[in-house]
Amino acid sequence: MTTIQPKTNDYTLPDQSMPKATNQYDQSMFLKLLLAQLANQDPMSPMEDREFISQMAQFSSLEQMQTISKQLDSALVDRQMASISEFSNMIGQTVAYTNETETETIKGSGRVLSISKTEAGYVADLEDGTSVNVYNITSIKQA
Template structure:
């Protein structure tokens, strides 16, 4: 009589992965702790996890937590930096700016400063808008 062997790796390769509720494909520190806790709860009592393995996993968790803290701080810094740029350019309101358009040098008085898609945009008295990066000179409006 012949028997067919079922290869479990084929099933696992085709298994549907459950969708993460966070919408994020990166494991976070909560996920890491859940995995560690599951390992501790389900370990073989006759062959428990060795101390060095546990210490290595805790060190990995500590590193993960520190990297996440750094990422959060960088995000906060970017937000503050963005607002800082807006405040710096607001000093240009009421001043004349000069920029190059083709071969001509243009000038207008800045009436507003806004931020769009991470870029500073100047609203001018002639109704036009230009990127702050395009400005060559700024002078006090007379």
């Protein structure tokens, strides 16, 4: 009787642990590539005008995107500082707050010592050591 052997597969999956390439291009790298391409082109068939103009347009758009990115980062920092300033008028004031959990509602009050930004948002730090999310404050009174 003939025995049939199962076919073995020599194919292995590619290594998935290799780091992924990033798309972090900067102006100097793009310019170096363009200059290398121009320096090493065949003099008998130089780069066509359309290709050169296209690459220069890409370079220009890359530069504009980087400028916009820097401006957005600056605006974000300005907005965060503005938010702290908005809540700074509570410092020295007595506030009432309500914290609701799944099981209970906690009401309290206290004098605000400082305002800070945390992962949970902006919080008012009270004299008794309590930190209250500014959006849980229900009233503000002169101290």
